[in-house]
Amino acid sequence: MQIAREAGVAQSTVSRVLNGGSVAPETRRRVLEVVAKYDFQPSQAARSLVGARSGLIGVVIRDLTNPFYPVMVKAMERVLHEHGMRLSLVTDVMTAEEGLALLRREGVDGVVFTSAVQDEPLAHRMIGHGIPVVLCHRTLDDFPADQVEADNDTAGELAAAHLLDLGHRRIAMVCGLAGASTARQRGHGFRKRLRTAEGVTLTEIDGAYDYATAYEAVTALLAGAEPPTALFCHNDVMAYAALNAAAAAGVAVPDELSVVGCDDVPLSAWERIALTTVRQPLERIAQVGVELLLERLDHPERPHRHEVLPVEFVGRSTTGPA
Amino acid sequence: MQIAREAGVAQSTVSRVLNGGSVAPETRRRVLEVVAKYDFQPSQAARSLVGARSGLIGVVIRDLTNPFYPVMVKAMERVLHEHGMRLSLVTDVMTAEEGLALLRREGVDGVVFTSAVQDEPLAHRMIGHGIPVVLCHRTLDDFPADQVEADNDTAGELAAAHLLDLGHRRIAMVCGLAGASTARQRGHGFRKRLRTAEGVTLTEIDGAYDYATAYEAVTALLAGAEPPTALFCHNDVMAYAALNAAAAAGVAVPDELSVVGCDDVPLSAWERIALTTVRQPLERIAQVGVELLLERLDHPERPHRHEVLPVEFVGRSTTGPA
DNA sequence: CTGAAAGCGCTTACAG
DNA sequence: CTGAAAGCGCTTACAG
Incomplete structure (x- = not known):
């Protein structure tokens, strides 16, 4: 030196x-x-070689293209930076397998998963290697780690209640990724509430939380024999796809079709979009996720916590009476 | 071991x-x-401590919230991953100063600046520390490093030509960040082309490449005495702000107001937006930027290169006759 | 083809 | 309060 x-x-x-x-x-x-x-x-390399910690936290966010995620990254980065730590990002440019290998080489002190999916053993394996993990936004049943998520069941209920109130009875649901807790819970809450009404028909189609997939699925749905009068999409991006697919098909929103999303990304408030949706506290979820992980680093033996954050219905212009 | x-x-x-x-x-x-x-x-830490390279490339992208940038990050990550390298991101969560300090601690092999701005010495200082730099998307005159950018001057010209062809004469320009080469060049091309026509009035307002700033500026402009019939925005995000501000003010697009953007982010093609804009090859710019840097690492002494990539006019639904 | 040794740049006990 | 020494986990010459 x-x-x-x-x-x-x-x-x-x-x-x-x-x-x-x-x-x-x-x-x-x-x-x-x-x-x-x-x-x-x-040199950070020298520091992390000798020290107990690298000051690096891995963050697994597969689809950076969903406007949802940059908001989360930013919130996580903010909290980490306040604690003098850095973030190492894993996106879908590589396989999750490769990403986690990379994270281990980098010696991350912990990892935040935002894309946990049923039957995928990656998060379990991180724990097996002794690396603390937190599940943020998407959770897993009985997973031995801290978790944060929105109250997605209620989100589904709120969407259903709104549509029912407006008098809709021929309804479709554009579902998120099979295996994602958010999709399962939102679907569950929605169906549950729908069952409280009479004469409701529910069609479920798969949108995989992806714009293009949802766009195609909704286009097909609208071209069908008896198209629904209302749509609940498991996230905002699929709702945008639905809005655009409807526009392309000449179906008027909300006159002929009501659309409800879920997330409330900033984009949804734009006058040209004005999406009726259920807000989940994006930044708060990200923040709590990182904080849980940071606390875990200092107290490895404390019992795991599972936080469920409240959601809120946001009525805008994409829904109307049946 | x-x-x-x-x-x-x-x-x-x-x-x-x-x-x-x-x-x-x-x-x-x-x-x-x-x-x-x-x-x-x-362990990467041990490797980079002993080896000549860390395999890390710093990427300075201040505003991750502009949908423009996630696309670039992704493209850069892809190229880096193909070369077995990783990306370390610096966003506006911290000051640029802090970010560069961090990058040096991490021992990055080089850094990609996407947010270079006149009179800010940070990129120069990286070079002073012997770290190779590439300016990507935004460039600096006489800067001693490789650079890639779109043909922004032509972008401005294309926008002006289109508006002139439609018969517009009372025109406004929503400008990007002062000090950014993109804003300077787009403004220059636009003005230059406008001068070829008779009786044109050009108002210039500042949008700072930021949604909120542009929204306010356009709202004020539309509330003024003789509002323009056409708007050229230096990027798509500000054009969205203009579209939304117009909607809020009850100004019909394109009947009462034509709007042209610049970038052609995927969002602009959505039916509900359908923004007329000038496309710059986002992913290509990102890719070339990283490739220039990677080549520089292997050949420090080669003369600097400055690539200018072609742009393309994309007519959609936000513009119409005066 | 393989092993022993040195060294990258730090931090952490341990003496003093 | 300060210095000398050891060691973190690797790679890179250097012998053999």
Whole structure:
């Protein structure tokens, strides 16, 4: 370390001034001067090699293209940065398998999964390697880790209640990824509430939480014999797809078709979209997820927590009476 | 390295089988068996400490919330992953200053700037520290590094030509960030082309490449005495703001107001938006940026390159005759 | 083809 | 308060 040499002290002394050990004021001043002169930045590689922690948290977000996720990334980054930590992102550019291998090489202190899916053992394997994990946004039953999610069951209920109130009886649901807890819960809440009314027909189609998939599915649905008068989409992106598919098919929203989404991404509030949807507290979910993980790092033995955050119905212009 | 011990070989031998040195087939088999048994992943920290490279590339993307950028991140990640490298993101969660300090600690092999701005010395300083840099999307005059950008001057011209052809004469331009080359060039091309016509009034307002800023500015503009009949926005996000501000103000698009954007983000093709815009090859810009940087790593002494990629006018539904 | 040794840049006890 | 030493987990010459 040439900083040490130039300041005329030992390496360990430089380390102490940088990390806040006890150092004589004059010594500290001298070291800081040299540090400033070269704008010296200590190597993270060396630090994480020797230290107990790398200061890196892995974040698994597969589809960065869904406007939902940049918001989450940002919120997570903010919290991590406040704690002096960094984020390492895994997206769908690589397989989840590759991503987790990478995260282990990087020596992450923990990982946040936002895309957990039933029957996929990756999150379990991270735990097997002794790496703390938190499930954020999507959860898994009986998973041995901290979890945060929105109250998705209620989200489904709220959507159903709204549509029922408007008098809709021929209804379709555009479902999210099979295996995702959000899709299962939202579907469950929706169906449950629908059953409280008489004479309701429910058609379920698969949108896989993906714009293109939902667009095609809705286009086919609208071209069918008895198209529904209302649609509940398991997320906003699929609702946008539905809105656009309806526009392309010349189906008027909300006059001929009502559309309800789920998420309330900022885009949904735009005047040109004005999507009726159920808001989940995106940033809060992200924030709580990271905080749970950070607490876990300090207290490995505490019992796991499972937070469920409230949702809220947001009425806008894409729904109307049947 | 307990892999070495369990396989009964030296550390250096394990290293060779992992990195492809010459190893006897039987030895290799034995080592790989143990590696597989533990799903062993070599520490990146140790590797980058000893090796010449860290395999990390810094990517400075300030506003992840503009749908433009996730597309770029994804494209960059793809190219990097093909080369066995990783990306380290710097967003506006921290100051640029902090971000670059972090990047240096992490020992990045190079950095891609997508947000270069006149009179900001950060990119220069990276070069001063001996770290290769590429300017991607936004460029700087006489900057001593590789650069890629779209033909933004032509983009401005195409927008102007289209509006002029439609007969518009009272025109406004919603400008991007002062200091960004894209804003300067798009503005320049637009004005230049406007000057070829008679009796044109051009009002310029500042939108700072930001949704909220542009929304307010356009709202004020439309409330003014003689509002323009056409708008050129320096990017798509500001055009969305204009579309929404117009909707809120009850101004019909395109009947009373024509709107042209610039970028052609996927969103712009949505039926509910159908924005007339000038396409720049987003993914190609990202890809070329990373490739230039990767080549630079191997050939530090080659002369700098400056690529300018073609743009293309995309007519959709937000523009009409004056 | 393979092993022993040195060293990358730090931090962490341990003396003094 | 400060320094000398050991060691984190790798790779890279260097012998053999």
